[in-house]
Amino acid sequence: MNLLKLEMMNATERIAEALQMRGLFIEVKDDFIILSDENTQEDITKTKQLISSLAIPTFWQDNQFQVLVNRSPIVTMKKIIERSRARIPCPDRRLSFPVESLCSKTVWN
16 A cells, blocks of 8 residues: 555545454445454454544444544554554464464454
């Protein structure tokens, strides 16, 4: 992602990108961010808590939500990515290089 693309993103795109970088499985359809079935119920609950704690106005329906503002600061993306998380490495030992960044799952503290 380059800086120009980042600056041109709306709030939904920025939050979706940050959640993906955090390790969540999401889809964006129209203006909704959908937490797909690969996420656990705990992931969905903790995502709701995280978004709420950052005072991002949203409308939730089950495992999907709509961001109710057009713009969101880049610092919000950073907070979503870095807010208390840990990583569990992928158990696939057949690969001969570190795979933590390729196949790790978000664990909520």
